[in-house]
Amino acid sequence: MKPNDRVFRIKFSKVHPLYVQKAERKNRTREEVDQVICWLTGYSQAGLQQQIDKDSDLETFFAEAPALHPNSALIKGVVCGVRVEDIEDPLMRKIRYMDKLVDELAKGKALEKIMR
Known part of the structure; x- marks a missing residue:
């Protein structure tokens, strides 16, 4: 098992409420x-809810994502002490992009600035 496999198996339905709590605080x-x-x-709100309801892991969540935003490569910065733009593994980079967007939201950044 590769070191990232454990992260990839985490259920999106477990991560989502943590993101929401962080933002609501x-x-x-x-x-x-x-x-x-x-x-x-690229998920719609219904598509997002469907991923939560069917208990998809993060690997499946991103594999079934309609389309990663073309500007996602503009997401830069540090999450958990790692620069997101330097992450080699494509799936881990996507997961960290999502973490970074929620961090920026929680830090009070305007939605227009987050969604570059």
């Missing part, structure tokens, strides 16, 4: 969290 909303995740992945 900073007076942001679930709608805003979903909006940035949909922007990144």
